[in-house]
Amino acid sequence: LGVRCEEPFIDKMAVRHRERDSDVWQDDVVEFMVMPCPRDVGLYVQFCVNPAGALLDGALAGPAARLERGYDSGAEVKAQVGAGEWSVEMRVPLAGLPVQSWQGPWYFHVARSRRAVSQSLTSLQTPVSGFHDLGAYAELTGIEALGLPFGLSGFSLGALMYGGNACSFAVTGDRSRLTGAEIHIGGQTRQVFDAPALAIQTGTVRLPFTLVPGDQDQALRVRLLEGARVVQERSAVLSGLPVDLLGAPSAPVFYLSPQAAVELEIPVHVQAGDGASLRLVWEARDEAGAVVGDGETTTPGRSVRLRLYWPRWRPGSYRLAMVLRRGDAELARREVPLRLVLNPWEEMR
Known part of the structure; x- marks a missing residue:
């Protein structure tokens, strides 16, 4: 893609952002949207480039997403600023686009936001209600000439957590030409699937992989291959993974009632997977160090509930020690303060 922007006020352009994936759209910018799927699916990619060559690229599942x-x-x-104009050239690998319509048509849009004097918007097709007006996107034909063997629909990484995970998708096009798959995390190969492993799956394809502590903020890449050729690559940054496998209760103070148990919900940021179940072993001690409660419970992940019943507890301060295990292996341990009060006003007296 090449775009040349006439600009008589070069020295007044807004160029505040220079980092990758920063808020480049707030500057003088050229935007390019490409939708490699049916229009009613609405999955598209947005590229924003400013005169400094800073790029923001992101995927959207719809204009409101x-x-x-x-x-x-x-x-x-690459961007270049000249006399009375600035220009952008961009090359996008086919494997980096979320292709579903492997034979087309695709849809695209080119737009410019100019802020040198006052903000003005221009686009490939005008008038439009905004740069995300999918109905105004132009049709891009001739996709079959690219020779894409297949596309993907319904691609999902699922709810990413530590432990066992899986990405899933359906293949559009010639599924027999999907001969391999790889999952990379932090630049290292985590999982490889050969042609026989893929051929035995019917319908939705499921690729299992494991996330471990240390994967936080790493790049996750799923590569789908025909021979040695990368046909599709889907990526995400694992920024949502928590630092700790075992969380803390939502509050340190709970109301103790003779008529009901105190219920604690402990976040568990790991999935049990297909192997041994997860077990939370816990023990609580009072201010004198005496054990006043202990127990063990299983969980499939996400959270575990502990119930403290009145006969064994009294108002006061405690230390709750927890150990998370899978089989005989210890995954995490944590100790948190816990205070039980007889009524909501006790702390104010």
């Missing part, structure tokens, strides 16, 4: 900045298109960008 949140921009997924963890998406990485692999685009190469």
Whole structure:
């Protein structure tokens, strides 16, 4: 893609952002949207480039969806500022686009936001209600000439947690030409699937992988291959993973009632997977160090509930020690303060 922007006030352009995936759209900017799927699916990629060559690329599941900045298109960008104009050239690998319509048509849009004097918007097709007016996107034909063997629909990484995970998708096009798959995390190969492993799956394809502590903020890449050729690559940044496998109760103070148990919900940021179940072993001690309660409970992940019954507890301060295990292996341990009060006003007296 090449775009040349006439600009008589070069020295007044807004160029505040220079980092990748920063809020480049707030500057003088060229925007390019490409939708490699049916229009009613509405999955598209937004590219924003300013005169400094800073790029923001993100995927959207619709015009009202949140921009997924963890998406990485692999685009190469160059920008140049000259006398009375600035220009952008961008090269986007096909494998970096979320292709579903492997034979087309696709849809695209080119737009410019100019802020040198006052903000003005221009676009490939005008008038439009905004840069995300999918109905105004132009049709891009000739996609079959690219020779894409297949596309993907319904691609999902699921709810990413530590432990066992899986990405899933359906193949559009010639499924027999999907001969391999790889999952990379932090630049290292985590899982490889050969042609026989893929061929035995019917319908939705499921690729399992494991996340471990240390994967936080790493790049996750799923590569789908025909031979040695990367046909599709989907990516995300694992920024949502928590630091600790075992969380703390939502509050340190709970109301103790003779008529009901005190219920604590403990976040567990790991999934049990297909192996041994997760067990939370816990023990509580009072201010004198005496054990006043202990127990063990299983959980499939996400959270575990502990119930403290009145006969064994009295108002006061405690230390709750917890150990998370899978089989005989210890995954995490944590100790947190806990205070039980007889009524909501006790702390004020």
